[in-house]
Amino acid sequence: MKKLLLGILAFFLAVYVILCIGLYFYQEKIIFYPEKLTENYKFKFDNDFEEVTIRTKDNKNLNAVLFKAQNPKGVIFYLHGNGGSIKGWGEVAPLYRSMNYDTFILDYRGYGKSEDKINSKDQLFSDVENAYQELLKRYPENRIIILGYSVGTGLAAKLASEHHAKLLILQAPYYSIEDEMSQKFSFLPRFLLKYNFETSKYLKAVASPVVIFHGNKDEVINYKASLKLKNNFKKGDSLIILKDQYHNGITDNLDYQKAMKIILDSDEK
Numbered sequence: 001m002k003k004l005l006l007g008i009l010a011f012f013l014a015v016y017v018i019l020c021i022g023l024y025f026y027q028e029k030i031i032f033y034p035e036k037l038t039e040n041y042k043f044k045f046d047n048d049f050e051e052v053t054i055r056t057k058d059n060k061n062l063n064a065v066l067f068k069a070q071n072p073k074g075v076i077f078y079l080h081g082n083g084g085s086i087k088g089w090g091e092v093a094p095l096y097r098s099m100n101y102d103t104f105i106l107d108y109r110g111y112g113k114s115e116d117k118i119n120s121k122d123q124l125f126s127d128v129e130n131a132y133q134e135l136l137k138r139y140p141e142n143r144i145i146i147l148g149y150s151v152g153t154g155l156a157a158k159l160a161s162e163h164h165a166k167l168l169i170l171q172a173p174y175y176s177i178e179d180e181m182s183q184k185f186s187f188l189p190r191f192l193l194k195y196n197f198e199t200s201k202y203l204k205a206v207a208s209p210v211v212i213f214h215g216n217k218d219e220v221i222n223y224k225a226s227l228k229l230k231n232n233f234k235k236g237d238s239l240i241i242l243k244d245q246y247h248n249g250i251t252d253n254l255d256y257q258k259a260m261k262i263i264l265d266s267d268e269k
Contacts, residue, residue, distance in 0.1 A: 063113035067093035074143030079152030085112030154197025215245025
């Protein structure tokens, strides 16, 4: 009987170790779901746009698209979620164009027409920083709005903590990736996590105004994460809970659109 119990224990221990190894070495496949496009793929968008190549520190080419408004007040640097590519994410641009803002969308490594693949948190931070430097060549910093959605919220908050953008907007953010992991995979050790984007920590260092939008029916990242982030707000920051909104489709939410119009219009006064 003792041998049987030891055998069962050894089996479950082996399964646990395999799970831990799998989590560590396959994190990129668990977190990121890129849509790959061919190098010569031609984007088809209704509005005026320009493709921009971002050169990384290790000499890789990342693809970005700048969607242009007729009389832009500034630009929104949109850091998208963990799936798809600019091919689909470009659908958010018309809303901001209607508010007289250009929209700049970067495809991370391995997404769309961007080269290489994601292999570290610092690599992602560096790539986003390089893209921001490209924007600074085109716009004064007080005309740049950083907007992150889902996975992109950690990247957006980190970038904003190191610059003085006009505004930081977060859609469906997490408190930290570690916090999300503890809720969904509490049995796994935290030290295995290579992509612990600490949104809560970054927010404390953000000098720009912050606005967070989160759906109260978000089935991926519970809106309670944003309630926790609110504890790191400075004076003037705000949290807007969108009623009956799930994780996807925030840009199409009418309450979001109305709020954004007020925010962007009031900023001009």
